[in-house]
Amino acid sequence: MQNVLEADSIKVQFGGLVAVNNVSLSLAPGQVLGLIGPNGAGKSTLFNAITGFAPVRSGKVSFLGQDVTQQPPYIRTRNGMGRTFQTERPYEDLTVLENVLVAAFLKNPKRKDAERVALSALDKVGLLDRAHQLSSDLNLARLRRLELAKALALDPKVLFLDEIMAGLNPPALKEMIEFLRTLTATGMSIVMVEHIMEAIIQLADHVIVLASGNKIAEGTATEVINNEQVIEAYLGTD
Amino acid sequence: MSRNVLILLGLLVAGALYPLTGSAFITVGISVLLFTGWATSWNLLGGWAGQLSLGHASFVGLGAYIVAVGASQFGIAPWWSVLISMAVAGVLAAVWGKLTFGLRGPYFSLSTIAIAEIMRLVAINEGWLTGGASGVFIDSLPEPFGIDLFDKTAQYYLALLYAAITIGITLFISSRRFGYQLKAVRDNEEAAMAAGINPSVVKLKAFVLSGMLTALGGGVYGIFLSFIEPHLIFNLLLSIQIALTVIIGGRGTIWGPAVGAALLVIAGEIFRTAFAQANLLVYGVLILVVILVLPRGIVGEYVHKLVRRKYAKRA
């Protein structure tokens, strides 16, 4: 079966600083790919390059067989990429439901249909009862779930999660991991940038480790965690 | 949403009955309605798409001039001229928007000022088309259904219709896809892009719609004035008044522009009868008040507090 995502020798450079140096990765359908590495390793930059929010200096990004390297982010979204954002980014003056509506309108031009899809997404992440609350009133764990609902309402082929576990307390963390597991059970492919190893161990089929812009290891979660270079990269930056 | 529709209908009825109470303040009523319409149109671009235009007088001028020139030089009935002016306004907005949306906020605003200024100078100098600095005088207008368009009451109802149209369109959009696209782009452009929205296209559509609706009001204004002159029409102060009306009333809200228009026009009139001039002082003072104390504008702050209170009770 064809890979849903392929990144070939991606290089991202800002001025003189090389943030991502010739990194390649691929994602098979239904797989969960973990992207880890110490702070400043370039994982978020790579993530942004793949989703269209950072410019690619050289290399190619293929999504569902199509070359999307030059495509603006909104086209990639329309083609099936659904991403979350690391910092909480609700549309401040809108309610929880309205936040998700924005995304739901992508594939559902009519209000009634969009509302149905939005409510369904909120239900899936467990925010249905807060649908009419102002999104700026949510706590961190709920905001994360809102981000997820927004991405799901896009009816994506691949979910791109940018450190969705960050800052969650243990019960919320467990909840989120469980939820993502049910998603993957339905066949959703996921790319996740993460710092929280627990999530990676539980969810990722395949893990890529970045350090200082370079890929330093690749494999299953256990393989990668026990890799000496990886341990050094993490300890070295503490 | 239906609550707003009820409010609109209620206001329409009240507005329709107003002239029957005595025509002393009909002109003020016309001003309030015109500014409501212009402000509501501006709101589509400035309140929802988040682009601060300080040159909307260009669209007012387009509407007024095309109606006036159409009537006096070519004998075209105003309802056709108005449609023509809306088309021209749409094209102007499309071209101008395409060229300038890439500019950061303040630069975009500067460009709008420059464009309006250029139009003013063109109007002054291309006398063969616009009558030059001495302006255009509408001396005769057709009488649809026997209505005399020079009669203040008839003009009042035109203005009422105009204001209702703009608010109606705003209501229609606000609950539908386009409205949400606008709000998303204004609130958080990156998140909007991640939701599949192309900000430039959305902003452009808003600009075109805003321009067209403003020109419609300009046409009504032209009939109301019956004498059009470049300084009067392509006036930076008019652009500023429109923008500030919305900001003071509440950007991005449905009723903010109308509230702002009513407040500012009436306050301006009161000030003018007291001091005979400098009625824009009210705008200056109120915008400073809004900036310091009511950043979301009058209606904006009200709605915000209302929603918060609703959920404070629940939580």
Place this chain on the structure above:
Amino acid sequence: MFDYVSFFQNLSNGVLIGAVYALIGVGLTLVFGVMRTINFAHGDFVVLGMYFAVVFNAVFGWDPYLTLFLAIPAGFIVGALMQKYLLARVIDAKPETMMLATLGVSLVIANVLLLVFGGEPKSVNVPYAAGTFNVGEIRISVVLLFAGLATLAVIIGLYLLLNRTEVGRAIRATAENRLGAELVGINTKKIQAIVFGLGMALAVTAGVALIPLLFASPVTTGALFTLKAFVVTVLGGLGNIGAAIVGGLLLGVVEVLGASYLDSAYRDAYGLLVFVIVLLVKPEGLFGKSVKRV
């Protein structure tokens, strides 16, 4: 045959008027550099300077240039206070909020002036108004010359201030990087107040220099100057003082030459057209650093 005399006449007029435009532009750009805000009230500050001179001339019979000694410090103090108590409150909001605040200030100043002085244009008649200074066949208006000289003096003073004094260094540091300046112990709030005061003082000076030449009308003159100041500073690049000077001179020359050799009715439009073109093609100005297009 090409009329050289006429050309140089126009050129010199253009340069001198341009010098005053430069003064206005430098004030605006200085404020932008440090506060990252476009000051809509700048033109009205110029008008304030004009009325200041008018009042002192009417009441005491003072020559405008004499009033400069009062106008400059007064302008500085008022500007600094305005920044401290009004603008500083909104400095960290969106840039457009600051812009709207200055718009509010502009409306208040213009309309208060209107209330106090009425709408009739006012000017100051100086005894040497009609005098000219001759260089060969070229006649330069004495008033224009004084305006140009005053501008030169002020710009030199500004240069010395920015480059040879402690305060000047602090200003440059704050303009470069506000956070960095704070980290080195510079009181950026105080600097911003000082700079705004300076900007206003510069505007007021320009107003005083211009009043013998022009008429001041409270509502329209202010906006006109603000627009010209924008054209000047955007042309050269916001925040870039040297460029503002060049931009001002350029505008003066373009206006005068454009009016003489092309359609004089469109005089004001030439500057505007160039402005719009620059905005579209190179918004950072002819010399500026990138303004980060969206």
